[in-house]
Amino acid sequence: MQFFIFLIVAIILVVASILVIVQRNPVVSALFLIAALCAQAILYLLLNATFLAVIQIIVYAGAIMVLFLFVIMFLNLRKDEFGFEKRKAQRFFGILFAILLLVELGVVIKIGLSKIPSTEFSLDPDFGGVQSIGKALFTDYLLPFELTSVLLLVAMVGAIVLAKKKL
Amino acid sequence: MVPLSYYLFLSGLIFSIGVLGFLIRRNLLVMFMCIELMLNGVNLFLVTFAKKFSSLDGQIFVFLIMTVAAAEAAVGLAIIIAFFRNKKSANVDDLNLMKW
Numbered sequence A: 001m002q003f004f005i006f007l008i009v010a011i012i013l014v015v016a017s018i019l020v021i022v023q024r025n026p027v028v029s030a031l032f033l034i035a036a037l038c039a040q041a042i043l044y045l046l047l048n049a050t051f052l053a054v055i056q057i058i059v060y061a062g063a064i065m066v067l068f069l070f071v072i073m074f075l076n077l078r079k080d081e082f083g084f085e086k087r088k089a090q091r092f093f094g095i096l097f098a099i100l101l102l103v104e105l106g107v108v109i110k111i112g113l114s115k116i117p118s119t120e121f122s123l124d125p126d127f128g129g130v131q132s133i134g135k136a137l138f139t140d141y142l143l144p145f146e147l148t149s150v151l152l153l154v155a156m157v158g159a160i161v162l163a164k165k166k167l
Numbered sequence B: 001m002v003p004l005s006y007y008l009f010l011s012g013l014i015f016s017i018g019v020l021g022f023l024i025r026r027n028l029l030v031m032f033m034c035i036e037l038m039l040n041g042v043n044l045f046l047v048t049f050a051k052k053f054s055s056l057d058g059q060i061f062v063f064l065i066m067t068v069a070a071a072e073a074a075v076g077l078a079i080i081i082a083f084f085r086n087k088k089s090a091n092v093d094d095l096n097l098m099k100w
Helices: A002-022 A026-046 A050-075 A088-115 A130-139 A142-162 B004-024 B028-052 B057-087
Strands: none
Touching: A002 A026, A002 B004, A002 B028, A026 A050, A026 B004, A026 B028, A050 A130, A050 B028, A050 B057, A088 B004, A130 A142, A130 B057, A142 B057, B004 B028, B028 B057
């Protein structure tokens, strides 16, 4: 049953990602990316990462992609500005190197998997739940957590300054 | 029960699709979306290993990566808007002011 859900969601994820890069219109690309992010959130649920699944939908699909869509509509591109690579040689080498990267990643994953011990650890029932992640974030990972607040402040100031009409 | 290697191969596939899109598209916004795809591939990889070793470190790392991706998306899109105001083009081939 779990394998069946994984298969369907994985196919949706791969098809949506391919359609992101193939579509001409950036708005349709953004919508397919939202579909890919939601499929990934379901994969997180299958992997006992319930907090991350919800955060993925709220932050990634709900905030970042909405920001993307705002900017796409703000730029208001005409049809001939949709932008595929025109030089055939660069397209060919791009596809070739991406396939090479895929093969290399497959080989590395296969070799790496044969080296780690395949003992199954038992997960406590709240693994990946809000309480466990909250406890880890506020004890072991307090410094990165506080630094992300500074990072977000800097990003906010930077975005406002960069997008102003007159500096 | 899904063997965890399937998740790892899937994450590698998503990452490669992101790289492919980054290399063949010239529109700045679609290239940015391919960067987000690559980040998602890495996130899936980390969450898989968090489950395999029963350690929350992977999931905390993914949380921090999502935060950084949000901040980077905001600043990157502001840069794209500022660039578009001057050049009226969203094509990365027109980013050639520093070319000799």
